[in-house]
Amino acid sequence: MTSGYIGVSVERDDLAFLDGTACYVADVDREGQLYARVVRSPVAHARILDIDVAEALAQPGVVAVITAADIPETRIPIRLPMAETPYTHLFLQPPLAREVVRYVGEPVAVVVASDPYLAEDAAELVDVDFDELDVVSDILSATTQGTPLVHAEAGTNIVATVPLGYGDVEAAFARADVVIRDRLRMHRHTAVPMETRGLLAEMDHGTGVLTLWGAAKVKHFTRSALSSMLGIERHRIRLVENHVGGGFGVRGEPYPEDFLVAFLALRLGRPIKWIEDRAEHFVATNHAREQEHDLEIAATADGRLLAFRDRAWCDQGAYVRSQGILPALLPALHLPGPYRWEAFSVETRGVLTNRTPVGTYRGPGMTEATFVRERMLDKLAAELRLDPAELRRRNLIRPGELPFSFEPAPITYESGDFPAGFEHLLDEVGYDDLCKQRQVRRASGEHVGIGFAAYTEIGAIGPFEEARIVPRSDGRFVVHVGVASLGQGVETVLGQIAAEKLGVPMDAVSIDHHDTEKLADGFGAFASRSTTLAGNAVALAAEDLRAKAAARLDVPAGEIRFVQGQVREPSGRTIPLAEVGEGRGRFDKPHPTFSFGAALSLVSIDRETGLVKVLRHAVLHDVGRAVNPELLRRQLAGAASQGIGAALLEELLYDEYGQPQSTIMADYRMPTVEELPDIEVIVEERPNTANPLGVKGGGESGMVGTPAAIANAVADALGVEGARVWRLPLTPDRVREMLRHH
Amino acid sequence: MPHVDQHLSGDWLEADESVRIRLVANDQELPVEAPPRCTLADALRDNGLKGTRLGCEQGSCGACTVLLDGRPVRSCLMLAVQAEGGRLETVEGLAAGGELHALQRAFHDHGALQCGFCTSGFLMLAAGLLREEPDAGRERIREVLSANLCRCTGGGPILQAVLAAQRELRGGRG
Incomplete structure (x- = not known):
């Protein structure tokens, strides 16, 4: 079969997971590697008076201990322009806490040792003198008068206010037969993939390239972020995606540890490995979801929805991380849902609390x-006896x-x-x-x-994805894409699209999503975008390759076939596929x-x-x-x-x-x-x-x-x-x- | 370097002082040199058997499940020295003679894995169960599988896969 793959449940190749040979980042080792252990804040809000690393440094096997004083003044940037406002930079997270810690789990220091057990022992001995401050422990108290400030210098705990409006809300409410109003709260929870995060960084002193294994989701952005934070050119940083034990939105964003592990590999000239433990994961990796809505719905007596008003407090945690104000923006965009409202007005606020920062989790x-909307609709139905x-x-x-x-x-x-x-x-x-x-x-x-x-x-979600299809001399095709595989089977899906559009068997196609070196740009795997964005880019790249091949033989693109490393047209003329070059596609998605x-x-x-x-x-x-x-x-x-x-x-x-x-x-x-x-x-x-x-x-x-x-x-x-x-x-x-x- | 047995009679070991431990994994000698506080999971992984995964190191997720003398154990909660002399089975030994175990095939057929991180642990848990209790009923199998966590599939497809493998294994027994 050489076509008709799209729409077919092609089986995924999952042998490596079944026989234990899959290689996650914890399974990667480099000669001479050292192990990093992050020292984290045990308190939610405090001034750091002093950090004494002497005892930790004196432990057997310990090579280095770093604190904020050892790293450049830098912060983790926001990934999406739509999620950035003029004020968000006030709340970005430094890789190690400077002067103040703002949540339990915030990185304060890193211990590097020859063995992970010894690194963990020594980390216990880093002595931090904290002067504790009052805490914002809930989204509602974040905005009340006289509340403590999570970032005192910013003067507010409000990161962003997202107003959205449509139609004449006052007029619609004035016509309503029924108005119901309630408060609803979604709680804090998160993805908890079975594999914790992990990173391994190594500087190749011959090529001057820093390689970071353990990347996922948004490899190209993380490379850009590290480039600016470390002050080295983008082409000297390579991010490699290994097998990934689940992502669901939280894994693969640039985190403090991405900077710290890369920084230490540069500073110490040795490979540095860090594998997050599960207790760390629960305080270090993005949390999600917590928000409270004050929602008011207006309807007619016969059950026609007219309008709604919503005010919401959306938890951002203690810092704005790489996803910016998405915790406040995305709920606003989804409140209307699939219903025909005449009008609505929404105001969601992203607020700071002294808790683990919030990012995106599936949906x-x-x-x-x-x-909140569907609960209210059921309340309305009950009110209307419908x-x-x-x-x-x-x-x-x-x-x-x-x-x-x-x-x-x-x-x-x-x-x-x-x-x-x-x-x-x-x-x-x-x-x-x-x-x-x-x-x-x-x-x-x-x-x-x-x-x-x-x-x-x-x-x-766009803005775009690119794809390259590189024919190999053995007749196979390597498809380079910028999205990521997190266990969802995207490599199978993209392989189907490539094979169908090239007119070749599935086993002639391999999908490469592993390495930032293979593709100039890529936006990654989030927002249910991989099949739409990368899939269409792959289809365009296949068309491009067919068009280039057809042009060489001077026939229409529909008439050529790729057979055993050759391009063949109907009368039997062939040219070697290797002479055609590669197919390139870019799919733009502004909306x-x-x-x-x-x-x-x-x-x-x-x-x-x-x-x-x-x-x-x-x-x-x-x-x-x-x-x-x-x-x-x-x-x-x-x-x-x-x-x-x-x-x-x-x-x-x-x-x-x-x-x-x-x-x-x-x-x-x-x-x-x-x-x-x-x-x-x-x-x-x-x-x-x-x-x-x-x-x-x-x-x-x-x-x-x-x-x-x-x-x-x-x-x-x-x-x-x-x-x-x-x-x-x-x-x-x-x-x-x-x-x-x- | 002393063997661990030599210390059972009284000499104290330092926390990071290595000893020799004789492990037998998948019917092969696996000589390990590790400190006594080294977990079984780390000892296996540091000695080439990386198919055993570590998901929590708290005994909750079960990704590190291996069989010790036929019984499932959390290798993150056990010290390597405790497995001295025991017969270990890990995911690397499941396929025999190049042919996948019925469970491995059934996991593939039923979509019982996505990211694959929990798979080794579930395979070993199920392998132990089906050998120990070949006629286990659906509810018993469900109960045992609830010992481990799978975040991608939720576990329903894993139950289907284990039931399918059980049917095949019983059929094979005639």
Whole structure:
């Protein structure tokens, strides 16, 4: 078979994971390497009076100890222009704390030793004298009068205010028959990939090139960031992606450790290895999600949505990291969702607290916005005594209204059929039957509930991706791309696109996403963008290679074939493929694509314990076109599994002193096969008109509606008391508390 | 360098003083020189068996699961010296004679892995279970698999894969 790969569930080559030969960064070793251990702040907010490294330095095997005094004055930059404001630079993080520490886990010093055990021992002996300061331990107190300041010199704990508006909100509210208002809170949780972060840096003194293994997600940006922070040219830094044990948004951003490990390799002239341990991971790697919304919705008596007003406090943690103000911007963009509002006004604020900085986790902003909006829609349905499905039906934007824009808010829905998608979900799960079952089970005394959520998901964010297809003399093709593989199977998907567009077998194509040396630029793997951006770039590069080859033989591009290292045209003339050069493609994407998704959950509650059990959970997503349906389904199911964990189990708790309470996996409970049902996945393919392949993003969608659907299902199961479901996770103690009033 | 046995009778070792430890992994002698505080996971990984992964070093995630005398252990919570003389099995020994184990094939067929970091641990956990309890029911298998964490798939596909491998292994037994 040499074509027809797109749309086929080609099997992924996963042998290296099955036989143990996969090589993650911890498995890479370099001759003469030393081991770094980061000394972290044990307090949430304090002035550093003194750091005494003498005892640590005197320990066996210890080679160096560095503090802020040993490194240049530099800060980790923001990656996305859209996430940067004139004020964000006030809150950027230095690689090592200078004068003040602002969260538990903030790097204060680094110990380098000949052995990781010895490095860890010595790190315990770095003596830091702290003068503790008052702490901002919650998003709401961050903006109250007289609150402590996380960054005193900035004079405020507000990083950014994101206002979004559409239509005449006052007029719409004035016409409303019903107005409901509530506060809703999404809690702090995060990705927790099974592999912690890790880095290995080595300076090649012959070539003058610094290599950093352990990169992921945004290799090219991290290279640029390191270039400016270290003061060496970009071409002298090479980032290498090894096998990656999960990312989900948190791994592969430039972190303090990326600078520190690279800096130490330069300073000491020896390879430096750092593998994050799990307790560090829980305080050092980006957290996500925590925000509170004050949301007010106006509707007519017959269930037509008119307008909403939202004010939100979105936690940024103690510093603005490489994703800038996305924690405040993304929820704002997702509050309207797939509904036909006449007007809305949104003001989200990114606020600082003395806790681990916040970045993006799978479905960022959209998961939070979907939770608050969909909870409120269920409250509205209850108020109007309307079936929650019917309320949504009446308000989903119709296909004839697309493309639909909420201008001046930068939200445009290009393609899709939201009502058909929603009905598809209800049909697949048998909603009417499910409602009958609910009646029967309730009659026998069970607490069962149904909940759903509809949403839009931003994806396929630009600005562009490039691809190079390099023919080799043995007839194979190497495709260089700038995105990253985090276990999602993107190399299989891009291989399918390349093989189909080149007209060659899959096994003649290999995808190289490992090395910044192989491609001048790349933006990476985030925002469900890899298949859309890199996929279209690969398709263009294949077309370019075909066109170049055809031009050499003076025939139309459609007539040539690539066979065993030759380019052949129909009459039999050939030229060696090696003479054609390489194919290049660049796909620009000035606007993101929003796609439609929906989730439905059936839950039961144990009356004695308050334990919520998810009996059925279904997610639907319009992916435009599924390049590899099976791999996509696995992404959707995996994302939904994480969403169930977020809704019921996982929470990064802090006490009033800013001390983290969840720093081991035993405290941060993630779902296992015991807690999860088999996820039902429904894929819709309504082609995207905005790119040649017709694809939309898909890697995050299963997450986006899941916490909302589960919260709505639990509220439904609780009956009247369900109105009190305003925050997550719905742990047994919280649910039992609500049951008591039942 | 002393052998670890020589110290059992009284001499104290320094924390970072290496001793010789005789490990047997996948039916092969694995002579290890490591301090007594070295974990079994680190000893295996430092001696060429890197397929055993470390996900938490707190005994929670199970990525480091290996079999010791047929029983699953968290190799991050065990010291290498404690495994002295025992028979270890790691993911590297699962495929026999170049042919993948039924579990490895089933994991592939059922999409029981994405990033692959938890896979070695799940394979060894399941291999131990299916050998010890070949007729384990679905709920028993689910219970055992809940000992380990998989962040990418959630674990449902892993359960399907283990059930499929069990069917095949039982069929093979006739």
